[in-house]
Amino acid sequence: MIHFPDSRLEGIALSCVRGENLLFDSLDFSVQAGEICQVFGANGAGKTSLLRILCGLALPESGQVLWNGVDIDEQREVFTSSLGYVGHQNGIKGELNPLENLAAIRALTATRDDMDAESALENVGLYGYEDIPCRYLSAGQKRRVALSRLLLTAAQCWILDEPVTALDAQGVADFQKVLENHAKCGGLVLITSHQALTFGSIETRRIEL
Amino acid sequence: MSTTAPPLRSAFVAIVRRDFRLAFYNRSDLVNPLLFFVIVVSLFPFGVGSNPEQLREIAPGVIWVAALLATLLGLDGLFKPDFEDGTLEQLALAPHPLSILVLAKILVHWLLTGIPLIAVTPVIALLLNLDPALLPTLLLSLLIGTPSLSLIGAIGVALTAGIRRGGVLLTLLVLPLYIPVLIFGANLLKTAQFGLDTAGQFYVLAAILMLALVLAPIAAASALRISLN
Structure with missing residues (x-):
């Protein structure tokens, strides 16, 4: 069983503009090691945009993303070595x-x-x-x-965009266990999902867009 | 648990191997540029007329232009499939410089499009009645020139990876940058036809290659990040 060091991912005053629309504005949040953070929002609310910004794939209109207190753009190598990303496309x-x-x-x-x-x-x-x-x-x-x-x-840091789409009921249940286990080992998870996910005893946070 | 990523060298080798394997599964995509090259060059004697002297004169230019357009044709598949299936995101999120990983992809692309073009050139040159004594010079100029074409083209493909119909835009972006390579490549052969020293043109072609080798992967990597944004 591995155990991750104490880490945190923070978003500070993030805002995102897609085309003409302001998707979200001055969004602040923080996720600690051992926590699972679920991002909620209607279709088109900017969930995917937020996750891509947190990975460093997209740039926010303003604000910054910090990994252990340091901007991810300044330590791309450090951050990406502790990042696992599963996006819309399977890759x-x-x-x-x-x-x-x-x-x-x-x-x-x-x-x-x-x-x-x-x-x-x-x-x-x-x-x-x-x-x-x-x-x-x-x-x-x-x-x-x-x-x-x-x-x-x-x-350590998993950023997951609708990971359980197309999974069957057993697959969803198994994957929840995987996430739970990852959090127990000190991992942190940011996840969007339209399906209700439950994680037993794990500390969960919500971001509403 | 190993927390450090594998060394850059093994990442480079892994990309090269993966792209070779993918190319093997998509063999038909590789044939297109080669076929285009052969068809364009072999149509010239029919269009221009079969005067051996005239053909001999236009041979270097025709072969260079055809090689340039064939390279451009083959470039489309360099980043687009990776962009569409999300593997490009994974490359961009790897803890290695994206420019080096991009260089691995360009290398495979050149080995699989540039080298076959050069390989069929001796046969194609016969169709145009090229002086056999000039063949080594022509092959060497293509060997130095076509990697530059792949490298420079990669910048354009990276910029247009996210655009659905980027073909025309790619051509407009890349062709002006191809002109110097074409001028020196074709001019080199002209000079050689007159029996003059071609070292100067070779040096310029080599200088362009060095410049492209250093700068193009960085530019292409930045362009890919913009396309992903």
Whole structure:
């Protein structure tokens, strides 16, 4: 069992403009190690934009994102080594099989020693699908491949955009356990989801957009 | 638990291997630029007339222009698939400089489009009645010139990755930057046809390549971040 150091992700006076619309303005929040933060909001409220800003993929109109008190733009390497991001798109190659996809991830980011690609896939219920090119998998199975990336990386901060879309009931329940376990190890999670998720004893926060 | 990311070298190698494997699955995409190159060059004798002297004279220019356009044609798939399936986001969020990872992709692209063009050039040159003594010079100029084309083109592709129909815009952005390579590449052969020393043009082509090798990946990486924003 790994244990992450104490860390926090903060947003300070964040605002985001998409086209002509102000999506959110002077948004402040803070997520500590061991917490799960759920972002709520109607369609188009800016949930995805917020998560992309927090990753550093998009720039906010104003405000800054701090990782352990330092702006993420000033320590991109430090922040990205502790970041696991699953966005709307799965970020997997349809031509490659799940194992090949995970191998590419392994070479790019810090990974856990106690988990290999096969067991990560087994954990997300893809045992027996390792050799099948991802484009032949169902939408839910592709999503599982994307999520198995999280099990493999040593990232402390998980930023997840609708991770449970297309997952079946059992998949959602299993994934909640994974998130719960990550928080127990001192990880922090920011998540958007239109499905109600429950996390037993874990400290949860809400951001309403 | 290992908290440090793998070294940059292994990330570079992993991208190169992944892109080779993807190219193997999408072989038909690789054939298009090559076929375009062969067709354009082989149509010239029909269009211009089969006067051997005339063909010999226009051969360097025709081969260079065709190679340039074929490279441009092949560039479309450099970042777009990665952009669309989200793997580009993952690259941008890796704890490595994006410019180096982009360089790995450009390298694979050149090995799979530039090298085949150069490989068929000896045969194509026969169609245009190019003096066989000039062939080594032509091949060497293409060997130095086409990587510059891939590198410079990558900037344009990175800028237009998020645009649905970026093809025309890409051409407008990139062609002006291709002109110097074309001028020195084709002029080099002209000079060689007159039996003059071509070292000067070779140095300029090499200088352009060095400049592109250093600056283009950085520019392309910044352009990709803008496209992702």
